[in-house]
Amino acid sequence: MGVWATIRREWFIIGIVLVISAAKLQPAVGVRGGPLRPEITVAYVAVSLIFFNSGLSLKTEELTNALLHFRLHLFVQSFTLVFFPLAVWLLLKVLALSPIDQWLLRGLQTVSCMPPPVSSAVILTKAVGGNEAAAIFNSAFGSFLGIVVTPVLLLLFLGSSSSVPFTSIFSQLFVTVVVPLVLGQACRCFLKDFLERRKPPFGAISSAVLLVIIYTTFCDTFSHPDVELDPTSLLLVVLIIFSIQVSFMLLTFVVSTRSGSGFSPADTVAIMFCSTHKSLTLGIPMLKIVFLGYEQLSLISVPLLIYHPAQILLGSVLVPTIQSWMTAQQKTEVDVVPVYAEGGEEIDSSAHLMKRRMTQPTVPYHDQSSETSAGGRD
Structure with a gap:
């Protein structure tokens, strides 16, 4: 009975281990063009399902309140699109003196220029019980903002003369984020009484979808074409990435919880995830567009391929700790x-x-708190 209770409580962590193991054994199943067709099932269906689920579960008044939380939005967007790139740029000035492959270091700079993701930050915020509405707004708004800001930052820090098809990226974001969210809110108007009475497991549904995203992400990572990488450089980059994530999450936590900040514990959770997470869904296509023709494109992409699963793993591991802190x-x-x-x-x-x-x-x-975990805020 104790084992079964542990499995039920920690099913998401166990699921992460299982899907990563499955991706390692058969990466061809979840790669682009493979049987699962993640370029459709993940990029469109899974992301759309996440935001439809959020629109269906999120109380309209909470989303409205989130739209007016200007200080939180300014903090998140300034941190992720201004402070983050500048801090990494200064760090790379020091790391340039190290033996780490210079193209991998340039890849770290590209990571810093990426906008927030449109899925993982929202789901992890929901899993903890944080301000989901603020996470949704900042993920969506940051992604739209990143369509313009990210290419400018890439050109500023790394240089390229390639043009970026803003229209196609904007269209994909509109289809996978805005439309499902609006449809979810519209459906909630008709199903409000039913949803409040039955309390469907919205959090579990989103977590299950995230497992699919994790699986296909690791399939791409494990099946990525081999490039000439110095193992020492790669190991150092992995350590740097985890150090950046932990340091920046701690920094956002300290700043947002200081006396007089005006942020609630739920706000802090959304800030921590949205400010430090970076989008792979937008990142890889944007790198291929901006650095089209670069022979070292695969090397530039490696840090982002590492950063994305690392942020999901680190965030998932920290969920119980952050949840305990917020409850207290x-x-x-x-x-x-x-x-x-x-x-x-x-x-x-x-x-x-x-x-x-x-x-x-x-x-x-x-x-x-029990009402929240049962779906009261979902």
């Missing part, structure tokens, strides 16, 4: 709230709360 913060906010006297002076909230509990009748405690 929310309970603290519930237990201790600022209380003000008539003159506006703050008084001891904990003492006031204890006195109120002693003088008022007992009210049954309503566990909001």
Whole structure:
């Protein structure tokens, strides 16, 4: 019974291990042009399903509130499209003195210029119970913004004279992000009572779709054409990528939780994932467009191929820890709230709360966290 309970609780982590193992054994199944046709089933169907599911599960008032959270949007977009590229550029000035392959280092710069992904950041935010609406908005808005900003950053930092077909990229984003999200919200208007009564497992559905994306991502990674790579350089790049992700997640956490930041714990979760995740779906096609004709294109692409699965793995591993932190913060906010006297002076909230509990009748405690995990916020 204990083993089965553990499997049910940790099924997503177990699923990640299984799909990666399957990708390693048979990468040809999930590569572009393979039996699964990920260029259609993942790029369009899976991503569309994720955002339709989000539109169906997300309360309209929450999405509306997220649209007005300008400070959060400014923080995420500034971090991922301004601070991130500049910080990596400065880091590469130092790493240029190292024996690491220079084309791999240029690949690290291309990673820094990419917009947020349109799937993993949203699903991981949902899995933790963070501000899903803010994650959806910033993933979608960042992707649209990246259509223009990313090529400009690539040309600025690395140089290329190739033109970018903005129209085709914009069309794909509109079809896979905006349309499914709007359709999901429209369906929710008709099914609202049913959804609130039955509480479908929206989180589990999105997680299952993410497993498919992880599988095809690793199929591409394991079947990538062999390039002349120095094993030492490759290992160092992997370590640098994980170091960048951990450092930047910690940085966004510290900044967004400082006193007076104005961000809730749920906001912090969305900020951590959206600010540090980078899009492979947009990244690889954009690299092929901007660096068309480069013999070293495969080397430039390697860091992005590593970064994408690394961010999913790291994010998935950190989900329980971040979830525990957020739950603890929310309970603290519930237990201790600022209380003000008539003159506006703050008084001891904990003492006031204890006195109120002693003088008022007992009210049954309503566990909001269980409602959330059951689909209340999904």
